[in-house]
Amino acid sequence: MTMTDIAPTTGPDDAHASHLAHNYHPLPVRLVAGEGAWLRDADGTAYLDLLAGYSALNFGHRHPRLIAAAHAQLDRLTLTSRAFDHDLLDVFADRLAALLAPHLPADLVLPMNTGAEAVETAIKAARRWGYTVKGVPADAATIVVADNNFHGRTTTIVSFSTDPDAREGFGPYTPGFRVVPYGDADALAAAVDETTVAVLLEPVQGEAGVIVPPAGYLAAARAVCDQHGALLILDEIQSGLGRTGSTLACERAGVRPDLVTLGKALGGGIVPVSAVVGRGDVLGVLTPGTHGSTFGGNPLACAVALAVIDELETGEHQARARDLGDHLHGRLAELVDEGLLVGSRGVGLWAGIDVDPAWGTGRALSEALLARRVLVKDTHGSTVRIAPPLTIEKADLDWGLDQLAAALRG
Numbered sequence: 001m002t003m004t005d006i007a008p009t010t011g012p013d014d015a016h017a018s019h020l021a022h023n024y025h026p027l028p029v030r031l032v033a034g035e036g037a038w039l040r041d042a043d044g045t046a047y048l049d050l051l052a053g054y055s056a057l058n059f060g061h062r063h064p065r066l067i068a069a070a071h072a073q074l075d076r077l078t079l080t081s082r083a084f085d086h087d088l089l090d091v092f093a094d095r096l097a098a099l100l101a102p103h104l105p106a107d108l109v110l111p112m113n114t115g116a117e118a119v120e121t122a123i124k125a126a127r128r129w130g131y132t133v134k135g136v137p138a139d140a141a142t143i144v145v146a147d148n149n150f151h152g153r154t155t156t157i158v159s160f161s162t163d164p165d166a167r168e169g170f171g172p173y174t175p176g177f178r179v180v181p182y183g184d185a186d187a188l189a190a191a192v193d194e195t196t197v198a199v200l201l202e203p204v205q206g207e208a209g210v211i212v213p214p215a216g217y218l219a220a221a222r223a224v225c226d227q228h229g230a231l232l233i234l235d236e237i238q239s240g241l242g243r244t245g246s247t248l249a250c251e252r253a254g255v256r257p258d259l260v261t262l263g264k265a266l267g268g269g270i271v272p273v274s275a276v277v278g279r280g281d282v283l284g285v286l287t288p289g290t291h292g293s294t295f296g297g298n299p300l301a302c303a304v305a306l307a308v309i310d311e312l313e314t315g316e317h318q319a320r321a322r323d324l325g326d327h328l329h330g331r332l333a334e335l336v337d338e339g340l341l342v343g344s345r346g347v348g349l350w351a352g353i354d355v356d357p358a359w360g361t362g363r364a365l366s367e368a369l370l371a372r373r374v375l376v377k378d379t380h381g382s383t384v385r386i387a388p389p390l391t392i393e394k395a396d397l398d399w400g401l402d403q404l405a406a407a408l409r410g
């Protein structure tokens with residue numbers, strides 16, 4: 001990281017000293033409205049969104065059915081706390097469990113708000129299950145994770161990050177995690193033992209640059225977990241809910257995890273909604289008083305998430321991610337063949353592209369695309385992630401890719 005990376009950022013018309021903390025380095029664009037795959041600034045300039053809120057906007061900006069569900073719920077009931085029940089909570093759990101039942105033992109659903117909270121919840125459930133069911137000695141539980149992971153920003157989660165920016169300066173770190181190279185099944189097998197309560201992986205690593213593991217990796221992780229009586233927890237917060245062309249990314253690998261974490265798109269781009277879904281004997285160790293959240297499973301969140309589940313049940317978004325994804329990867333491969341990109345990879349409507357360092361950084365490409373009214377964001381040096389809303393029109397996607405090619409040629 002250079003000084004310019006960490007210098008306070010100013011917006012397009014920021015003459016005054018801002019009170020906003022500097023934990024982000026946004027591109028210089030200030031948005032005021034959005035619809036579908038398009039955003040607009042105060043001058044009325046339109047921008048094509050090829051980031052989709054890191055997949056929180058899989059259904060685009062202000063999807064009419066999601067917005068209608070939120071409006072209707074705003075006029076009825078928004079928050080009860082979990083001290084009381086409300087009329088959508090069981091419905092939400094049942095419908096989400098039914099959506100995911102083909103892919104994992106979806107016995108129980110535990111609602112939270114942000115992705116990091118869902119991951120924390122899964123870690124707590126796995127540890128408690130390890131002590132009370134598996135019989136791991138007190139405070140000896142280990143969880144095996146992969147390098148270059150991204151699971152959120154809490155102190156426990158950054159304790160097992162390998163990204164110095166995310167981790168350094170936040171110790172003392174939570175113990176109990178073993179980090180192995182992502183995609184290396186042998187290294188994973190070597191790290192799992194009787195103390196291991198869980199293996200926690202992203203089925204595709206999003207923040208790391210849309211890294212798809214080698215074929216058979218997740219199946220090997222499943223086998224190692226079975227052999228040692230450990231849980232397989234897949235973090236589908238970014239990969240899940242349609243992005244890869246299936247409801248969950250693990251479906252493609254034919255692997256059934258014990259728990260999944262969901263977030264981002266579950267809130268329809270409207271409110272933060274996350275959940276842990278999985279085995280009843282595992283999530284069942286969280287009894288009253290052991291875990292919770294003031295806002296988790298609130299009526300507004302449930303109403304929006306139910307509308308999201310309606311969308312996913314049609315299968316249309318997953319099919320679109322497959323079809324448009326094939327098109328996207330075909331066009332990106334052409335740019336690689338032309339020598340305009342040094343690499344491209346991904347699955348579904350989700351790609352990581354590597355810019356030739358001789359051309360510039362990922363940040364420079366993001367800025368060149370902003371000038372061409374296309375919004376993307378770099379991740380780690382020379383990589384840019386492309387993750388449009390699954391609802392994007394093919395012609396708009398093509399226009400965005402034309403701009404990418406032109407920016408790289410320029």
Ligand SMILES: *Cc1c(COP(=O)(O)O)cnc(C)c1O
Pocket residue numbers: 054113114115116117119150151152153202206207235236237238239263264
């Ligand atoms: C974004 C993300 C998280 C964290 O979600 P927040 O809502 O930002 O806390 C966790 N895991 C993965 C895989 C993510 O992409």
